[in-house]
Amino acid sequence: MLLEKENERIARQIFANYQAHRVRDGKPVEYRTFDEQPEDLKESCRDQARQMRDKLESLDFDIVAWDECPEELRVKALSARQVEHLAEREHERWVEERTRAGWTYAPGDKDVDAKTSPYLVPWDELDEDIKEYDRDPVRETIGVLQDAGFAASRRA
Secondary structure, eight states, rough: OOHHHHHHHHHHHHHHHHHHHHHHHHHHSSSSGGGSSOHHHHHHHHHHHHHHHHHHHTTTTTEEEESSGGGGGGGOOHHHHHHHHHHHHHHHHHHHHHHTTOEEEEESOTTTTTEETTTOOGGGGOOOOHHHHHHHHHHTTTHHHHHTTEEEHHHH
């Protein structure tokens, strides 16, 4: 089980990757640093990091310190099937998080002030381009862990 300080390192790396995606996609960067975010967004990153362990365990992987993971057990990349499985689980986590925060479904554009989103639907109802918002960070899970000093390890 990850300690809170380890979880915080992973959460901060999740944020850094999110920022890099915004820049790559030509979208505005709302917060320059993890600490500038409102508490609910910081907690969202932390929750995503906490659940990363559970998601990887569903694939029979553990999160371990990078220098404690034997090379032969280190996961180098996730398969397309694993990415799809974890992306769907991440979407479910996100829907649950948003619903707890008072968000509701509404067609059209997302409205932060009204806390409405057209994406609060089951995975199968999302367009492929929206699913990519969940697939992208899942594809980068191994790199996020590595950048935070961890590895995904196959169980021996």
